[in-house]
Amino acid sequence: MKDNTKLIAAGRPHKRSAHPVNTPVERASTILFPTYDDYLEGARSINYGRLGTSSHRALEEAVTVLEGGFDTRLAPSGLAACNMSILAFVETGDHILVADTVYDPTRKFCERFLKRFGVETTFYNPTADKEDIAALMRPETTVIFAESPGSLTFDVQDLPALAEIAHGGDAVLIADNTWAAGYFSKPIALGADVSVQAATKYIVGHADCLVGTITSAHEEASRKIYMALLQLGSNVSADDAFLALRGMRTLSARLERHQENALDLAKWLAKRSEVARVIHPAIKGCPGHPIWKRDFSGSSGLFSAVLKPIELNALKAFFNALRLFGIGFSWGGFESLAVHVHPERHRTASPWTEDGPVIRFHAGLEDIDDMKADIDNAFAAMMQAQ
Ligand SMILES: Cc1ncc(COP(=O)(O)O)c(C=O)c1O
Known part of the structure; x- marks a missing residue:
């Protein structure tokens, strides 16, 4: 399918006898299980509101299809998507490389929050030669975080080159794909391990709610992202997930x-x-x-x-x-x-x-x-x- 069609078809209710066009808003904290066996089964799927309901699953499915990824998780804002995806891959003593033109609150998160936990950040010139960026890698570098193009001065980054540098040093490449909305650029096909978006922008499209998306290229990244979101208690309202999916249709x-x-x-x-x-x-x-x-x-x-x-x-x-x-x-x-x-x-x-x-x-x-x-x-x- 072409992207235009994916945006219409993905994340729609599965075949049922009669159903609305859109996945309904399913608001929940508690999920009830009719039997003990259902409860055991539920532990593996939708079982508590914080982990999302069918409203969230539908949006996740549509974004995964659009980004061409393994799976997608939602975050309460674009900033949360950027920062939580970095958190998923770092521990004390690690070093990360972040584009100098990155969205400024993510820059502050690196300089202030991550620093408190012993994670060091080097900001790299996003338009520097591949060799110069590669020279900044250290044995303890676990993440390269790119944003292409940067959202103030539109510096375009060479994602395939960054992916090569990251993978050569056992690090992951995370790319902020907000400007292209998952539609005009496919960071995962270009080698990124994770593509994040402030869905707040083009996906929602109506300036009326905040949502972040984190799409993993493979299962290993997906597991780490899921654990970070779970342990941080991240949650997105079902109404906002609905609005974001409705925005995707157009x-x-x-x-x-x-x-x-x-x-x-x-x-x-x-x-x-x-x-x-x-x-x-x-x-x-x-x-x-x-x-x-x-x-x-x-x-x-x-x-x-x-x-x-x-x-x-x-x-x-x-x-x-x-x-x-x-x-x-x-x-x-x-x-x-x-x-x-x-x-x-x-x-x-x-x-x-x-x-x-x-x-x-x-x-x-x-x-x-x-x-x-x-x-x-x-x-x-x-x-x-x-
Ligand atoms: C490129 C980019 N990434 C992330 C964000 C953060 O998104 P949100 O406002 O949903 O937290 C923004 C917000 O302006 C942005 O421009």
């Missing part, structure tokens, strides 16, 4: 439109006199474009633009003049967003040195002409305030 249609709008907007921005450059991996000439072309089948709605240096007052005027674009964190919903981001604050191995402000845009599903008019108007306000 994922391909939405992503195609996000892609089209983002590319159009990025090319339009690149020609504006206020813009120094746009950073969009699917645009020829942008850093990482050759690897994107090799490893991705499309691009989503998130990209950045570096403006020419301006006064803070003028930048404020830009944001305050926006009517359609919301000022907000997160992305992946149906709506357009713009946010001032600060890559210079979050890096150590690959310092960010450009002077102009970086604006991250999320191209929503609105009409492209209205989106451009909104930004055009905001640029006019910016230049007036300058």
Whole structure:
């Protein structure tokens, strides 16, 4: 089956005489077993709400099919999916390699939380040569954590090369696949042991709940992930699992439109006199474009633009003049967003040195002409305030 079909068919109720199209929301803490034998059998499947119900199993099944993995477990947020998947593979004395452009709260988790338990992190330049990254490996390195492309400056990583480095040192490669939504990139086929997503973004798609997904490539990874989630008491509400699965049904249609709008907007921005450059991996000439072309089948709605240096007052005027674009964190919903981001604050191995402000845009599903008019108007306000 093609991905478009998988998104419609996977995780649907199995053949029954008459049933709704969607797997119903099954909320539960206690699960009741009619007989002692059923209770024994239940110990091996759905037996307590924290471990999920049929609502969770349906979403897990659909994400597994989309990512092409062995199985999927859910986490209460994308951040929990990233951090718990790292926790599953480390113990005191271990060392991990993490992309310098990783989602910042995961960076903080490594620098602060993992450090307290004696796990050391080295941040690597995500666009460094394979040999330079391999040279950072130590005998005690157990994880390489990549995010491709990074969600502020869209640095595309060479996942097959990272998988080779990881496996050469008995480590695992975990990849954050949120930007591509499991649809435009398949980290597991590229060699990753685990692919994580903030399903909060494109899978949920409506900016109304948080869910994380952790897809393992093989049984060994799956066992460790399961144990970490179980022992940490992780749980996702059945309502949120339902919303995420409902979002998946329209994922391909939405992503195609996000892609089209983002590319159009990025090319339009690149020609504006206020813009120094746009950073969009699917645009020829942008850093990482050759690897994107090799490893991705499309691009989503998130990209950045570096403006020419301006006064803070003028930048404020830009944001305050926006009517359609919301000022907000997160992305992946149906709506357009713009946010001032600060890559210079979050890096150590690959310092960010450009002077102009970086604006991250999320191209929503609105009409492209209205989106451009909104930004055009905001640029006019910016230049007036300058
Ligand atoms: C790339 C990436 N990974 C993970 C997360 C965390 O997701 P959540 O907000 O669901 O915790 C985010 C959130 O912005 C993200 O951009």
